[in-house]
Amino acid sequence: MALYDKLKHDVRFWLLRRLPNCQQTVATISQSMERSLKLRERVQLKLHLWICAWCQWYLEHLLMIRETARARSSELPELETAPSLSDEARERIKRKLTDTN
């Protein structure tokens, strides 16, 4: 078991030294949300994510931010708790509309 762990550790570090680092990888992660990656980029990203939990979280968080923001935007206008038009603004707009009408 100890040998297996040592081997895993060595493979991981060997890869980490050869692959794009985290700073370069987060840029690729962002690109992957905008266009389809080239084969080389895709393979490097896959391998990096395989050995780097931090960048795995990073990707997961970005996708979650996108998904949650879109869900919130479609649900929000129906939510009672969200801030609504102030009375003052409502009156102002009403006056403006009646004047124009």
Add this chain to the structure above:
Amino acid sequence: MSEAQGKSPNKPDAGVWLDQHGDYLFKYAVFRLRDATAAEDAVQETFLAALKAYTKFEGRGSERTWLVGILKHKIIDHFRHASREVTVGEEPDEFHDHREFFERTDEWQGHWNNNHAPTDWQATPADLLERDDFWKVFSDCVSPLPQRTASAFTLREIDGHSSEEICEMLNITVNNLWVMLHRARLHLRNCLEINWFKYRQ
């Protein structure tokens, strides 16, 4: 005026209209603009435009969907104007690539350092959807971004517009847009982690 009214006897009562749709439109707008005054203006302009064009609408589909459609354009106009006001040199450069996230003194320079490395958020979208306090933090985290970067982020991540559409709206190149989105994501993820996910645990 009276002639116009004669032509369309079904013109809506402004007060009733506002009561029916005002809050809905305001919430829609303020989520994107993050500013109550700007959102009120957008709502007002939407109703004014809708009144003018009401004869074109009559009966086709839902009134609310039609109003939201107009509001979307007003919001994009707002972003476009705000974007035009920023000249290239003015865009603050403080939102660089957050190099400090990847600064290390050991051999792993360029990899996440321990102070900024992402952690397990232990949350799902469903947990956050109706947490108004989370969305307050979210909005406060988007706001310090440069104006145009914040607009690009909103149009992309909230409204799901394509790169081409956003480039046309904000008059920027696609490489420009991708750099902005990358910076916005780095900043926002970190800001949410510090101000919500860590603090809450």
